[in-house]
Amino acid sequence: MTAITFTVNGTPAPQGSKTRTRYGMFESSRRVKPWREVVTQAASIAADNACLLGPLHPPYRVDMWFYIKKPRTTRATHPVAPTIGDLDKLARACGDALTTSGLIQDDRFIVSLHVDKEWAGEDGPGVIISVEEFGR
Template sequence: MTKPAFEITVHGTPGPQGSKNRNAAGALYESSAKVKPWREAVKSAALDALAYDEVWQPIREAVLLAVVFTMPRPKGHFGSGRNAGVVKPSAPQFPVGKPDTDKLLRSTQDALKDAGVLLDDSVVTDVSAAKRYVLTGPDTLSHPGAVVRVWCLNAFKEPTS
């Protein structure tokens, strides 16, 4: 596979975007308090990556967005006492609970758009996403966060003669 057009590592707890609640006045707000810090973390990492690229333009063509979200393990997955740092054998291998992968992608895509990586999140035509626990596989981090890669799909076209 070719080199990604854009790649970052984001540090922080991934936050889902999409579920809304209403307050007493009827105004809508995000149900997860993690959305805003997560979007800021993604935007900040993206802006740092683009800081020295004076010719960067937001991507306007079809892209493949690949993200591996590293989620924190719940405290209940660990032993107690002298086994406090050891994952229990009964702990699940994959994070199957909330947040939903599609809602994590939504907040990440919007942050990439806000940072100027993508012209709009509608240019994302192909997606590869995974939720994993800390240090449990390829591209997982030693702490919560995500590895984000963007490939321009037009780069995969065969040259015409």
């Protein structure tokens, strides 16, 4: 069973909310495209460092730990502000990036997903992602 773990630094962005215009549907968050590109690049580098010749074999177990920058003034013990994004939408952006990077064949093959969201510490905001071949 192959497992790959890597860290992505930056501000996580949610994917999934759409805005309808007369020209079609667009992502509501302008931050999601740059965030997905950073995750895609980090996943590609992790795959190269692990000497993978292709994507991992499905199905997959994926763990994600999101770290969100804490505002200067908040009483919240956990990152739950509306501007941060839903946990499932943060995971969706990373799942698509894992597929784009070639680390996994498709995010539809993720059969186990564990996702946490916490305030960032000294290392700053970002995500730690672990991808494992499941059931082989």
